[in-house]
C-alpha cells in the first residue's frame with residue numbers, strides 16, 4: 001500500500017557502482033502539491049537519486065511508486081506520459097531557434113494522446129498560441145522571437161522551465177534550477193518555480209539554501225547515500241547532525 005497523499009514514494013531505493021553504494025535504502029515520500037528539496041553535501045547521492053527517479057539509472061534494489069503505481073521498471077518515456085517530467089537542461093534547446101519555436105517543438109514531443117491532438121488540423125496556430133502563453137507564464141513574452149542564444153543565462157533557465165511545462169508535468173523534477181546564477185536571477189527563478197508549482201508537485205535538487213528555505217515545504221537531507229534528516233527548513237536547519245554534515249561542527253548553521 002502506498003499513501004494516498006504521496007505522489008512519489010521510494011522503498012529501500014539503492015544503487016551501487018562497482019561495490020560502492022551511492023544511494024542506500026532510501027525511503028523518500030513526496031507529498032502531492034508540495035515543493036520538496038533534496039539537499040546534502042557533495043557526493044551525498046542527490047544526483048544518483050534523481051537519476052533513479054527519472055529512470056536515467058536503474059536501481060540495484062528497491063522500488064519507486066508514482067501516484068500509487070509502481071514505476072521501478074518503467075521506461076523514461078512511459079513515466080513522462082504519466083506526468084513525471086524532468087527539466088530539460090539548456091543544452092536541450094536549440095540555440096539558433098527562437099524561444100517560441102523551442103517551446104512549440106517541446107509541445108510536439110511525442111506523448112501519446114496529446115501528440116495525436118497536436119497533429120490535428122488546428123495544430124499550428126494552437127501550438128504557437130500555447131507556446132506564447134507558456135512563455136508569458138515564465139516572464140519571457142518579450143523575448144519570444146529573439147534567438148535563444150542571445151538570452152541571458154537566467155532567461156535561458158526560464159525557457160528550460162517553459163519547455164518542461166509544455167509537457168504538462170504532474171511531478172516536475174528540477175536539477176539545480178538556480179545553479180550558476182547571480183542574486184537577481186535566483187530571485188526571479190525562485191518566484192517562477194513557486195508560481196508554476198500551483199497545481200503540481202515539484203522535486204528539486206538544489207544547493208542554494210536561501211532559495212530552498214524560501215520555497216520548499218519539505219527538505220530531505222542526504223548524506224553518504226542515506227537520509228540524514230527530513231522536515232521543513234526550521235526542523236532540518238536546527239538538526240545538529242545536519243549542521244555537522246554541512247559545516248563539520250554542531251555549532252554551525254546551514255548557509256543561508
Ligand SMILES: Nc1ncnc2c1ncn2[C@@H]1O[C@H](COP(=O)(O)OP(=O)(O)OP(=O)(O)O)[C@@H](O)[C@H]1O
Pocket residue numbers: 017020021022040041042043044045046047048049
Ligand atoms: N557512475 C558512477 N560510477 C561510480 N561512482 C559514482 C557514479 N555516479 C556517482 N558515483 C558516486 O556516488 C556518490 C554520490 O554521487 P552523486 O553525484 O549522486 O552525489 P551528489 O550528492 O549529487 O553530489 P554533488 O552535490 O557533488 O553533485 C559519489 O561518491 C560518486 O563518486
